[in-house]
Amino acid sequence: MTTTTNTATNTAPVPTTVAQPPPRTGARHGPSTLRHGATLAWRGLVKTVHSPEALIDVTLQPVIFLLLFVYVFGGAIAGDTSAYLQFALPGVLVQTVIFASAGTGTGLADDLHTGIFDRFRSLPISRAAPLLGAIGADLARYATSGVIMLVFGTILGFRTSAGPLAIVAALLLVMAFAFALCWVFTALAMLVKDPRSVQGLGALISLPLTFGSNVFVPASTMPGWLQGWVDVNPVSKTADAVRGLLLGGPVAGPAGTALLWAAGITLVFAPIAVTLYRRRT
């Protein structure tokens, strides 16, 4: 018998030509960035589908606030609970999407922490692609959490007089605001790194922003200094515009201000976030 099963030492001769070139194109600019961004956004969506808990998380808190406020304070604030629900739900919609937007920061911090970004960075894809992917997937998350909140509100008894177009417009408006804020949370994630601290600090931003507004209580009962803040708070403006869209009332004024705020926040924080991101990755 001459059969040998030699697996131990491998002294294969060094090939004189490199094994077939890999089928990689190496395109690094323009459309490939978008394509890779879309692929990574797909990753984000699959993650959400696999663990819808994350989505429930961002919706659950506002739901609890909504229930508390409607049934504990609603009668006192608005005379009866269903009138209060009509008043509060549009604002809680804004709050929900802001919480989802804080999740953008946590998700990015997580990716940096677990080393998956190292894998991406060792691949021939543009540096912007992972960030684009994260934000792309998150826009879809904002929309989903907004829809969940609308459905939940409807179950509780919220009734809108608006047509589908106005509802979509309201969702787009809150998404625009969440998009603007996600740059703040991204910048935070790049600065703080540890996912848990990012979550904690994110709450420090999102809670005063949403409670220091007219989301739950009309500003008229607040002390003057607070009214001053509540009046300029972009969350109030966005909530006003959403109320206008869903319940009737002025839309153009508050929506215009809300969009200006969103543009302003994006203009300031997107460059900061991108600079920090480039330094980090």
Place this chain on the structure above:
Amino acid sequence: MAAPPPTVVAMNEPAIRVEGLVKTFGATTALAGVDLEVRRGSVLGLLGPNGSGKTTTVRVLSTLLRPDGGRATVLGHDVVADAPAVRLRIGLTGQYAAVDDALSGVENLRLIGRLLDLSRRDARRRTDELIERFGLAEAAGRRVKTYSGGMRRRLDLAASLVGRPDVLFLDEPTTGLDPRHRNEVWEHVRALAAEGTTVLLTTQYLEEADQLAEDLVVLDHGEVIASGTPASLKADVGGQLLHVRPLHRADVGAVATLLGELTAETPAIDPTGELTLSGTPALLHRLGVRLEEDGVPVAELGLRLPSLDDVFLTLTGRPAEAGPATEEAA
């Protein structure tokens, strides 16, 4: 004006060339001028104790870290100036598995395939191939969160192979694997090397380096303190080591004297009362006989191959640091 970088590199150009590489983190000097070369199609083992700069070297070579000094090229492409070209040709399995916990094994691999611009079909085919090859079929559809450490490690290795890299970096690829899976990973590395892939792997185990690498480079405190073939490194340590531990600590002195008589050498004595010195089967036999005659009971007596610790002891004159790893995963 610099000439455009050559796209075809002469075959005698090493796959990896590192010259005077320096990297500091604040006050810590992680790399203090590292030089090394890896021949095309060969496997180089980078050895060193915790904190010696192995991971830092791999991260610089895989374009994740910018060096502060020196130069490194992979297949002729500078890792700083020409990083995108390097990324087209390399695969990286980092020290800590870089796979997405929330995705399944299959989804992880397809994701990499799509990011490497494989068509949907090719990405699927390549994924199936690698799942099969790494014995992950059973767990393929499960979220990685539910994987054992070894499965995660194998998936990470598979992820670095999706693009059929010409140069593969493996940072401690078998740490945390059980012996069976360690052997499997070794087989994979051998097969890749046989296909012509250049491999740079770091390890803390001399045995692993011995099994896989044709050449070794030993790092300590960010410097190359030795390099050569496994055989030459072991020769530096002096072949086999004889170790003996008397049952009673009181006998340590007597055994040391006896060894001195037999070899005219002074044995090293460690805190557990084990005596070590270079030895041969003949010495082992003579020592056994003498211990029996003198009625000294022993707990352990035998010959062993030098461990990495022994290499360090010999090369640096002090034991490798045994403190816990202090590196950051960042």
